[in-house]
Amino acid sequence: MPTYIAFTYTADVDWTDPQYGEEMKEYAEFGEAAQAVIRGGHSLYPTATATTVRTPAGKGGDPVATDGPYAETKEALTGYYVLECADLDEAVAVAGRLPAAWNGAVEIRPVIEFA
Template sequence: MPTYIALTYTADVDWTRPEYAEETKEYIAFGQAAADVLRGGHALYPTATATTVRVPDGKGGEVVTSDGPYTETKEALTGFYLLECADLDEAVAVAAKIPAAWNGTVEIRPVITF
């Protein structure tokens, strides 16, 4: 069966904070309900904790790091799920049940297995 990644884009918040406990429960409920197709997934800490890595001179060049991403958007990449579904239609049906789809965006992409 094909594997899809469902990238969640929501408000850039720290899901470990108590004020998000109720919404976090919705994600836990989704995980339990979709257990048959879930193959992994995690929430991500806010973008302020990110480190961007570049090698501007190409392979073997100097590694340049900076704090966080450069883009400023309403929604940020806040998590992902790996879904093993029969086809894209099933992946879309599952993604529509992820709480991020209700107040943000879920992007689905097929995964290439090498």
């Protein structure tokens, strides 16, 4: 069965903050309802906690790390789910039930399975 990653894009907030408790409850309800196809996933801390790494000199060069996200955006990558679905249509149906789809966006990508 194909595997898909459903990336959630929402407001760039700290989901551990109690003020988001109701929305986190909705995610928990989604998790219970879709447990048959969920194979993993996590929420991410806000982009302010990100570190961006580049190697300006190219392959073999020294990596340079900078604090903060790659780009400033209204919505940020805030989590992901690993879904094992029969096909893309099923993955779209499952992702449409994610709270992120109601007030943000969900991007689905198929996973390449290397042997």
